Amino acid sequence: MAEIIFKQRAGCISCSDGDNLMQVLLDAGIFVDNPCSGKGLCGKCKVRVLSGNPSVMSDTEKKLLKQEEIVSGVRLSCLTEVSGHMEIELLQKEGQHKVLTKGYIPEFDKDSFEEGYGICIDIGTTTVVTALIDLCTGEELADASMINAQKHYGLDVLTRITYEYENPENGAEKLQKAIVNSINGMIEEVCREAEVDKSKILEIDVAANCTMLHMLLGVDARSIGKSPYKPQFLKAQELFARKIGIQAGHGTKLYCLPSVSGYIGADIVAGAYVCRLQEEARNVLFIDIGTNGEIVLASKGRILCCSCAAGPALEGMNISSGMRASEGAIEDVKIREKGIVLQTIGDREPIGICGSGILAVVKELLATGIVKKTGVFVKKEKLPETDYRYPMIRLNGTKRELILHKEPELLVTQGDVRQVQLAKGAILSGFMALLNKAGIHMEDLNKVMIAGQFGAHLPAESLIGTGILPNAVKDKLEYVGNSSKTGAYMTLMSKKVKREIEALAERMEYMELAETENYERIFTECMIFPEI
Amino acid sequence: MGKKEEYLKRLSDGVVEMEEDDVAEACQEYLDAGYPAFDGIMGGLVDGMNRASQLYEEEEYFVTDVLLCSDAMYAGLDILRPHLPDEDGETKKKGVIGVVEGDTHDIGKNLVKIMLETAGFEMTDLGRDVPLQKFVDTAEEKNADMICMSTLMTTTMGGMETVIHMLEEAGLREQVKVLIGGGPISQKYADKIGADGYSANAVEAVKLAKRLLNII
Numbered sequence: 001m002a003e004i005i006f007k008q009r010a011g012c013i014s015c016s017d018g019d020n021l022m023q024v025l026l027d028a029g030i031f032v033d034n035p036c037s038g039k040g041l042c043g044k045c046k047v048r049v050l051s052g053n054p055s056v057m058s059d060t061e062k063k064l065l066k067q068e069e070i071v072s073g074v075r076l077s078c079l080t081e082v083s084g085h086m087e088i089e090l091l092q093k094e095g096q097h098k099v100l101t102k103g104y105i106p107e108f109d110k111d112s113f114e115e116g117y118g119i120c121i122d123i124g125t126t127t128v129v130t131a132l133i134d135l136c137t138g139e140e141l142a143d144a145s146m147i148n149a150q151k152h153y154g155l156d157v158l159t160r161i162t163y164e165y166e167n168p169e170n171g172a173e174k175l176q177k178a179i180v181n182s183i184n185g186m187i188e189e190v191c192r193e194a195e196v197d198k199s200k201i202l203e204i205d206v207a208a209n210c211t212m213l214h215m216l217l218g219v220d221a222r223s224i225g226k227s228p229y230k231p232q233f234l235k236a237q238e239l240f241a242r243k244i245g246i247q248a249g250h251g252t253k254l255y256c257l258p259s260v261s262g263y264i265g266a267d268i269v270a271g272a273y274v275c276r277l278q279e280e281a282r283n284v285l286f287i288d289i290g291t292n293g294e295i296v297l298a299s300k301g302r303i304l305c306c307s308c309a310a311g312p313a314l315e316g317m318n319i320s321s322g323m324r325a326s327e328g329a330i331e332d333v334k335i336r337e338k339g340i341v342l343q344t345i346g347d348r349e350p351i352g353i354c355g356s357g358i359l360a361v362v363k364e365l366l367a368t369g370i371v372k373k374t375g376v377f378v379k380k381e382k383l384p385e386t387d388y389r390y391p392m393i394r395l396n397g398t399k400r401e402l403i404l405h406k407e408p409e410l411l412v413t414q415g416d417v418r419q420v421q422l423a424k425g426a427i428l429s430g431f432m433a434l435l436n437k438a439g440i441h442m443e444d445l446n447k448v449m450i451a452g453q454f455g456a457h458l459p460a461e462s463l464i465g466t467g468i469l470p471n472a473v474k475d476k477l478e479y480v481g482n483s484s485k486t487g488a489y490m491t492l493m494s495k496k497v498k499r500e501i502e503a504l505a506e507r508m509e510y511m512e513l514a515e516t517e518n519y520e521r522i523f524t525e526c527m528i529f530p531e532i
Numbered sequence: 533m534g535k536k537e538e539y540l541k542r543l544s545d546g547v548v549e550m551e552e553d554d555v556a557e558a559c560q561e562y563l564d565a566g567y568p569a570f571d572g573i574m575g576g577l578v579d580g581m582n583r584a585s586q587l588y589e590e591e592e593y594f595v596t597d598v599l600l601c602s603d604a605m606y607a608g609l610d611i612l613r614p615h616l617p618d619e620d621g622e623t624k625k626k627g628v629i630g631v632v633e634g635d636t637h638d639i640g641k642n643l644v645k646i647m648l649e650t651a652g653f654e655m656t657d658l659g660r661d662v663p664l665q666k667f668v669d670t671a672e673e674k675n676a677d678m679i680c681m682s683t684l685m686t687t688t689m690g691g692m693e694t695v696i697h698m699l700e701e702a703g704l705r706e707q708v709k710v711l712i713g714g715g716p717i718s719q720k721y722a723d724k725i726g727a728d729g730y731s732a733n734a735v736e737a738v739k740l741a742k743r744l745l746n747i748i
Contacts, residue, residue: 037686040720060719079720154686162686225687226634227661309637309684311715375594398590414591421594514636514660520599523639527596 022077038078052086103481122485123208132190141194161225209265258505263307270487308430323352363465425527547580569615630658634688
């Protein structure tokens with residue numbers, strides 16, 4: 001029998017000797033940052049043990065902590081086992097996330113309704129956005145957003161699918177329950193705000209990636225997690241909302257938009273439709289940047305698409321001082337002769353760096369020549385001591401790192417730059433592979449549309465300055481916001497849109513990057529940073 | 533410095549500097565001048581690749597650079613290898629390498645293979661999305677000393693544990709070391725499934741393999 005008490009909060013948790021500390025905390029509903037899902041890789045799930053006898057620290061854990069942290073009792077909760085009576089201090093607070101709920105809506109013919117309301121939903125792996133629509137006017141009456149409650153089962157799509165593998169008897173059911181509960185909560189919220197009786201909701205339309213759609217409908221998503229990554233369904237789905245436990249009217253219909261493949265989901269089809277790629281005569285590229293970067297290219301009457309594994313670096317994960325975009329996160333950086341200027345979300349003291357911040361830093365490192373185009377830091381000994389860059393670089397053995405902020409110490413390491421380089425290589429190589437397939441050049445592109453939660457926070461200068469997008473498209477960028485939700489709004493308002501979006505999904509040609517000839521070469525070339 | 537040493541330096545530098553064409557040309561000139569292929573490989577190409585690994589370890593070089601260095605090395609090997617004397621019964625340690633079933637991401641695995649080959653291991657590359665049984669069958673057939681598995685996806689990690697069980701069932705576990713790596717893999721996971729070792733990158737993998745197989 002073991003027991004944990006906290007410095008900051010009342011109450012205690014009872015558990016067994018030998019239990020994993022992080023699991024115990026998560027099960028008790030306590031926030032612990034764990035981007036790697038407790039694998040002992042990221043070093044983020046820190047707590048301080050004030051008293052008690054936790055398990056002995058392993059070499060893996062020592063490597064992930066600083067010497068002064070070890071001395072002051074800091075432990076990684078995922079690598080610590082509970083024993084006896086322990087008192088711990090929690091070191092993290094869950095930050096407020098910014099959620100993008102709006103986006104560009106093209107002109108389109110709406111069906112005419114006599115009465116009633118509708119709901120459109122975008123289920124992202126990280127955030128969920130819901131809006132209540134007056135069907136008669138097409139007006140949005142209220143919206144709500146929240147973090148996807150499935151995060152308890154893993155932060156990314158693959159970890160949640162792994163959860164299904166590990167819990168074959170009820171994994172899919174638990175994941176479904178989590179998202180359905182969230183949706184019910186949000187429907188309740190928007191209806192209360194607009195003073196609408198939820199039984200008057202006629203239809204709910206959902207756009208999401210393919211895995212999220214499977215998990216919403218309670219369909220086994222395991223096959224998406226392994227090559228050949230084949231989903232159980234791709235087509236648009238229509239059913240009664242109550243069938244999956246959504247609480248609205250008895251006859252409320254649920255419509256899920258169609259997908260193209262396991263990694264090009266309805267969210268991307270919706271985005272492509274909102275950007276009118278289906279009727280595009282020019283060469284237009286659509287890109288949604290996130291842990292997976294999805295890219296769609298309309299050219300010469302064909303619509304090609306691919307998905308690339310960019311990894312979580314661009315969302316601030318896998319970065320030594322990284323964090324998600326919430327208060328206190330550095331979101332912009334300028335490196336000047338006078339010093340380094342930081343801008344944080346909410347103008348707070350910096351506590352870490354989020355995705356847009358890490359991209360801004362890398363752009364600045366390249367622009368100032370601190371990092372060369374191969375991605376390596378300049379050698380400190382090659383700079384004169386009078387150079388303004390000299391004091392910014394610190395040597396850690398032979399490795400160089402940038403001191404971004406002194407107290408608390410925030411660094412940008414060579415490894416961090418490499419993580420950005422991998423993400424950049426993945427996205428740009430997908431981009432290049434599509435252009436090659438369509439037989440066109442970068443210069444031939446007329447427009448690049450940037451969609452999604454994360455892309456909206458990336459200014460053109462960061463995207464171009466780090467070479468995620470090539471210089472040739474610099475003046476052709478357009479931001480379209482949450483086009484996934486907009487797509488669901490449009491299908492809700494028009495049967496014709498539904499049919500057109502289904503036709504578009506059929507038409508989109510999916511390209512598996514790993515199967516592309518010479519992909520490794522393209523990827524390698526795409527990792528080189530641009531010349532400044 | 534004698535003429536031969538000059539050639540070896542040119543080969544080694546050519547690999548480090550990723551000069552594929554120059555390495556190929558230099559190898560031909562080296563052979564034409566009558567020097568032995570074996571020394572050209574070990575003192576020139578492999579020496580260069582070892583320097584590249586060193587730079588990778590120091591974080592000077594990255595995956596990209598090392599892949600380009602290996603292109604140069606293989607271009608040279610293509611020219612020198614046919615001129616090697618017949619095998620003198622030298623016993624290289626053997627390994628089987630691949631990306632586990634269900635995953636098609638193989639750039640990391642390719643890098644590990646290159647480094648192990650450079651370090652003198654005889655590697656059989658099963659590629660990606662490899663059926664689990666094939667690791668065991670190939671290890672048995674080749675009389676391998678180790679199996680190296682990687683994956684980038686959490687969904688396919690479990691396959692590594694299955695391979696270890698299969699090795700046990702086939703009575704091969706004692707003679708085959710199991711090394712694992714890849715994005716979601718950690719020492720914690722290696723300990724959990726009973727793998728012999730985990731390495732975070734390709735250079736570490738060579739050190740690990742040498743340690744596990746008692747090579748100095």
